[in-house]
Amino acid sequence: MIKFRFCKFAQINNIASIKSRIGGSSKTPEYDLYRSYYNKTIEDVKEQPGVTIVRNVNEAKRVIEILKKYNKQPHAWDTETIDIDVKSENPINRGKLICASAFAGPEVNFGNGPRLFIDNFAQNSDIIMLFKDYFEDEKILKIWHNYGFDRHIIGNHGINVQGFFGDTMHMARLLDPSKQPQEYSLAKLSIAHEEEIKQVKTKRLECLLKKPNLTEEEKQSLQIFKDHLLDINLKTSMKQIFGQNKELKNGEVSKLKVYPKILQMHCLPQYINQWIEYSTLDSEITYFLCLTLKDLLNKTKIFYNSKPTDSDYHTKKNEFGINCLGDIYSKYWNSLGEILTELEREGMQVDISHVNNIKIQAEQDMKQYEQNFIKWVQTTQEGDVSQFNCSSTQQLQQLFFAPCKKQQVKKTHQTIKEDEEDEYLSDGRKKSIRKEVEDLSEIKAFQIDNIHQIVKENQRSPLKYTEMYIKGLGIAPLSYTPSGMPSADYNALKQLAGDVEKQQYGLIYQHFASKGDPQKGIDACVAINDLLELKSIEVLLHTFIIPLIELTDTSGRVHTSININTETGRLSSRNPNLLNQPALEKDRYKIRKSFVAKQGCKLIVADYGQLELRVLAHMTKCKAMIDAFLKGGDFHSRTVITMFPSIQEEIEKGELLIEWDKSKGKAPAPLVKDKYAAERRKAKVLNFSIAYGKTATGFAKDWQCDIKEAQKTIDAWFAQRKEVEQWQYNVRMIAKSQFFTQTLLGRYRYLEKYFEQQTRSYINHGLRAAINTPIQGGAADIVIAAMVKIYKNETLKDLGFKLLLQVHDELILEGPEENAQAALMIVKELMENPFEIQLELPLEVDAKIGNNWYECK
DNA sequence: TTCAACCGCCAC
DNA sequence: AAACGTGGCGGTTGAA
Numbered sequence: 001m002i003k004f005r006f007c008k009f010a011q012i013n014n015i016a017s018i019k020s021r022i023g024g025s026s027k028t029p030e031y032d033l034y035r036s037y038y039n040k041t042i043e044d045v046k047e048q049p050g051v052t053i054v055r056n057v058n059e060a061k062r063v064i065e066i067l068k069k070y071n072k073q074p075h076a077w078d079t080e081t082i083d084i085d086v087k088s089e090n091p092i093n094r095g096k097l098i099c100a101s102a103f104a105g106p107e108v109n110f111g112n113g114p115r116l117f118i119d120n121f122a123q124n125s126d127i128i129m130l131f132k133d134y135f136e137d138e139k140i141l142k143i144w145h146n147y148g149f150d151r152h153i154i155g156n157h158g159i160n161v162q163g164f165f166g167d168t169m170h171m172a173r174l175l176d177p178s179k180q181p182q183e184y185s186l187a188k189l190s191i192a193h194e195e196e197i198k199q200v201k202t203k204r205l206e207c208l209l210k211k212p213n214l215t216e217e218e219k220q221s222l223q224i225f226k227d228h229l230l231d232i233n234l235k236t237s238m239k240q241i242f243g244q245n246k247e248l249k250n251g252e253v254s255k256l257k258v259y260p261k262i263l264q265m266h267c268l269p270q271y272i273n274q275w276i277e278y279s280t281l282d283s284e285i286t287y288f289l290c291l292t293l294k295d296l297l298n299k300t301k302i303f304y305n306s307k308p309t310d311s312d313y314h315t316k317k318n319e320f321g322i323n324c325l326g327d328i329y330s331k332y333w334n335s336l337g338e339i340l341t342e343l344e345r346e347g348m349q350v351d352i353s354h355v356n357n358i359k360i361q362a363e364q365d366m367k368q369y370e371q372n373f374i375k376w377v378q379t380t381q382e383g384d385v386s387q388f389n390c391s392s393t394q395q396l397q398q399l400f401f402a403p404c405k406k407q408q409v410k411k412t413h414q415t416i417k418e419d420e421e422d423e424y425l426s427d428g429r430k431k432s433i434r435k436e437v438e439d440l441s442e443i444k445a446f447q448i449d450n451i452h453q454i455v456k457e458n459q460r461s462p463l464k465y466t467e468m469y470i471k472g473l474g475i476a477p478l479s480y481t482p483s484g485m486p487s488a489d490y491n492a493l494k495q496l497a498g499d500v501e502k503q504q505y506g507l508i509y510q511h512f513a514s515k516g517d518p519q520k521g522i523d524a525c526v527a528i529n530d531l532l533e534l535k536s537i538e539v540l541l542h543t544f545i546i547p548l549i550e551l552t553d554t555s556g557r558v559h560t561s562i563n564i565n566t567e568t569g570r571l572s573s574r575n576p577n578l579l580n581q582p583a584l585e586k587d588r589y590k591i592r593k594s595f596v597a598k599q600g601c602k603l604i605v606a607d608y609g610q611l612e613l614r615v616l617a618h619m620t621k622c623k624a625m626i627d628a629f630l631k632g633g634d635f636h637s638r639t640v641i642t643m644f645p646s647i648q649e650e651i652e653k654g655e656l657l658i659e660w661d662k663s664k665g666k667a668p669a670p671l672v673k674d675k676y677a678a679e680r681r682k683a684k685v686l687n688f689s690i691a692y693g694k695t696a697t698g699f700a701k702d703w704q705c706d707i708k709e710a711q712k713t714i715d716a717w718f719a720q721r722k723e724v725e726q727w728q729y730n731v732r733m734i735a736k737s738q739f740f741t742q743t744l745l746g747r748y749r750y751l752e753k754y755f756e757q758q759t760r761s762y763i764n765h766g767l768r769a770a771i772n773t774p775i776q777g778g779a780a781d782i783v784i785a786a787m788v789k790i791y792k793n794e795t796l797k798d799l800g801f802k803l804l805l806q807v808h809d810e811l812i813l814e815g816p817e818e819n820a821q822a823a824l825m826i827v828k829e830l831m832e833n834p835f836e837i838q839l840e841l842p843l844e845v846d847a848k849i850g851n852n853w854y855e856c857k
Numbered sequence: 858t859t860c861a862a863c864c865g866c867c868a869c
Numbered sequence: 870a871a872a873c874g875t876g877g878c879g880g881t882t883g884a885a
Binding site: 697772 | 875881882
Binding site for chain 2: 394481482483488489490535536539540543544578579580581582583586611612776807809
């Protein structure tokens, strides 16, 4: 079984091949330089209290024995890496370890105390390999902060880390998912939980000191810990410790901050001691943060109706057998942490030749449209605009809508900002303050490359840039951006162009026709239509096609980085984002065909049907919704008939059908989706948008009707779904009074930030979030539970099927062709029953087998 | 040169 | 008083 799960690792176990892939840069002159510094530096490294430094084989072997001796307790680890830009690159097959640190408890004495520092550079760069058996021992548990990153880096050395105890980042996110993303760094968490960490440390020390049979080494370690380490609880960020103000040539000190590279910190004498302290503190903090967060998770009961004074408060469980957040961690999120790293390492096979083909195709298609559009722009301008940039929103705004006044800016929860002191960037520069946008004047200059080498008066040689002037057409703005500028998005441009194919010309036609030149109007519509085509191709090319080519590895697989960093508990994906691949209708180049199964394998793509609506139905226990799901068939058609009594009558008389199986011949009566297509479309939009808290105004805008009519339709929806209305009311009340909302399983999302500012905009946003999170987050709970079940299923392992990706309500697996059918049945079964209990209504999963992602949809 | 604000668009 | 939730990301632009 194991052989299927880790065949990827089996491939990379060949160390020579690893080195050739990730160690290329270690042969550069830069490395040689630092290596020479390093050899002198390590001679006079100061001995630091509590830190044991490992720099040779014997030392390594000795500490490994100590680590193994303490195999009953988890060990916290952290790594520092080189050869990777952590901001833009994923750590799969890229980046390697320069050093690692561990902390296994205050009493675990590695010789000079409980902090362990392992050097893995230059002549010591294979030291980490001595720890292979230790890392791969699944019985020895390890704690990490952002496990995925460290696991992959260590994996790059051919070591497949096992024995996952927990990830402090995931724990912190589960405890409170509502913080800013950067607040989950080790440094920030150590500050946020400073008091609790102190308490945990003190308590732990007291407890250990009381332990009978302490060895001399342990006593010594505890003494060092007490004397030197107990009071160090704050992790300072690397930038704060190592950042220096840049010195200018004239001797003055600049505000710009400079930071040494990791290589420099590791190799240069002025940094090394602080560097070792910094690195070893990481793992120690991770260790105590883990204890702290576990404790907090266990203390966070999920029953908000119970009070701590209730006698059963500490043991009471919800319908899913969950008492506290700690239960959710141990039941689901812990496994999820492991699963995500597996998905990342596995990656997805890419048909590179297909991607290259569609890239060429897209580039060709774009060119023509671009030429057409710019040619037209030229007809409206006096100066040369051959360098008009179609990707520039500003230029488009200027061209169509200038001159115009900007709209009054509305403050939303995102744009509102307090008058704070000057903020500075990490490199010391002052953070720029948002400039008020100004009205658009009729003519505006844009900077362009001086491709014609124009030499200006009083200049001897041509400057690099020159100006292009755009004179606005002065069309009345159709909508505005949040900052008050006229928007030039798809909607606005589409209104200008109209439907060119049907010769129903849009607003810009009027603009020219009213000046007595209808042909010019038609030309303009055609041109804008071309612009829209151009833009849609550009998006596909630049957001999907090109990045996919760049990010696919040499073996033809693309490894996205999957994070749990949403406030609702959904996953997100980066480098590349595989969760927003174009849907079938918009996928004119069939980008999804690029994601294929590897040789001899098939993909299984399994989708939940109407997952969020089912979650809503379950949580509200809404009879009408549950009923509609139980009866089956087209859910939106069922919604239509409950909303419109006249349609209901037709159904009862048999003059109208909800669904018809075409294999039985021609339908004896018309179908709802045909006869009442418009109504069904409305019902569909309603079904989806109610969960988002969309209001009548929003619907009116979408449907282009007045607010009253929209409200009437909404009322019709709610009339049969009183339970939903009541549920929403309750959820809003809790949000307003207690500032949180909870998902299906009971995870919390805190909403204080929306209610602190007593503005309507904030509060309304908070209320919508409160409504949406239980549903969106509940759906996430279900899919995560299903993933854990699938991951743990022995039969699927035997069949060789592995998870590749989760796309919110869809799971993708890959495995041997001959086992695909068997695997599909199991996947479907597991997904439809993610919990021990049944929900108020069944979950339905549609699963397909195919050679690529496109085929499976 | 670097970075963030802004706009816009992709998914579920 | 605002008007649809959760994300990632590319391009342009101007500031430091």
